[in-house]
Amino acid sequence: MRMFGLSSVLLISTSLLFGCSANEQSPKKDTKPKETAAPAADLEDVTKAYRDFAIGEISQFVKATEEFTNAVKSGDIEKAKELYPTARMYYERSEPIAEVFGDLDPKIDAREGDVPEEEWTGYHRIEKGLWEENTTKGYEEYADQLLKDTKLLRAKVETVEVTPDVLITGAVDLLNEVSTSKVTGEEDRYSHTDLYDFAANVQGAEKIYELLQPALEKKDQALSEKIGEHFNQVNQLLEKHKKDDKYILYTELQDSEIKELSQAIDALAEPLSQLGIVMEG
Numbered sequence: 001m002r003m004f005g006l007s008s009v010l011l012i013s014t015s016l017l018f019g020c021s022a023n024e025q026s027p028k029k030d031t032k033p034k035e036t037a038a039p040a041a042d043l044e045d046v047t048k049a050y051r052d053f054a055i056g057e058i059s060q061f062v063k064a065t066e067e068f069t070n071a072v073k074s075g076d077i078e079k080a081k082e083l084y085p086t087a088r089m090y091y092e093r094s095e096p097i098a099e100v101f102g103d104l105d106p107k108i109d110a111r112e113g114d115v116p117e118e119e120w121t122g123y124h125r126i127e128k129g130l131w132e133e134n135t136t137k138g139y140e141e142y143a144d145q146l147l148k149d150t151k152l153l154r155a156k157v158e159t160v161e162v163t164p165d166v167l168i169t170g171a172v173d174l175l176n177e178v179s180t181s182k183v184t185g186e187e188d189r190y191s192h193t194d195l196y197d198f199a200a201n202v203q204g205a206e207k208i209y210e211l212l213q214p215a216l217e218k219k220d221q222a223l224s225e226k227i228g229e230h231f232n233q234v235n236q237l238l239e240k241h242k243k244d245d246k247y248i249l250y251t252e253l254q255d256s257e258i259k260e261l262s263q264a265i266d267a268l269a270e271p272l273s274q275l276g277i278v279m280e281g
Contacts, residue, residue: 046211047162053207054097054162058154061090061098065150069143072126072136081130085188085196085247088123092200093207095177096170097160098153107149111187121145124188131190168276171208174201175269183262185250195247198261199238205272206231212275223271230268237264 064087071080091098091109099105106115108122121142129139181187182198209227216224237260241248253261 049211051162054094055157057090057094058157062150062154065147069147072143073140075136077136085193089196089200092197093204096166100160101156104149104153127190167208171205172273174205175265177201179265192249192251194250195241202234226271234264234268237261
């Protein structure tokens with residue numbers, strides 16, 4: 001669950017992202033039709049591709065949530081603990097779309113204190129039971145509600161209209177969420193599986209970058225390469241914190257390692273936030 005920010009990015013419009021400059025000199029007039037036609041096609045292809053990606057992730061999220069909630073209801077606490085972080089990754093990757101529905105996001109992803117106690121449901125409510133209370137007893141109803149809300153999200157996501165703004169702000173806000181809540185360890189405060197969420201947010205942002213990369217390279221290849229390099233650096237750091245192909249607990253990280261991750265995310269967010277500005281034309 002995240003807060004949207006970076007108002008400078010929010011102001012970028014479709015025409016700014018993919019339009020050509022109105023101040024081009026006359027010798028370029030012959031090529032201008034070609035320059036404008038391609039971005040228009042790119043825009044349609046990119047938004048459709050991202051919509052397909054997000055819907056696919058949420059579809060997988062429903063399946064993974066069903067497995068998770070079945071484990072909770074059957075009393076298999078170890079299985080539930082195993083499934084918890086990986087199931088949530090599907091949601092974290094697709095948050096720019098998943099969070100469009102402001103009524104469902106708190107039900108699925110609210111942390112303790114985000115909503116009134118009597119309204120607190122979802123993954124983190126069950127997380128507290130699994131890790132702090134070490135039980136599934138009494139959480140069966142929360143499991144049923146979580147699966148119901150997740151299925152409703154999947155149904156509603158079909159109505160979402162994906163725009164260039166959603167992509168640009170989505171990529172930056174995914175990293176912003178990492179730097180504000182994931183890096184502090186407050187997201188998964190009971191399970192300490194924050195690195196799974198951390199990685200999924202980065203993967204979601206990287207998917208958006210990959211879809212926009214062809215258009216970006218036409219405008220500023222150097223920036224595109226810089227963003228790619230920073231994504232590689234962050235991914236390499238995350239790989240360092242895997243053991244037997246699973247992320248270690250966040251509490252096992254040294255302060256210096258947390259600082260290193262934070263600095264790498266900040267270094268990536270800076271050029272990524274320039275996407276809309278560079279693509280003005």
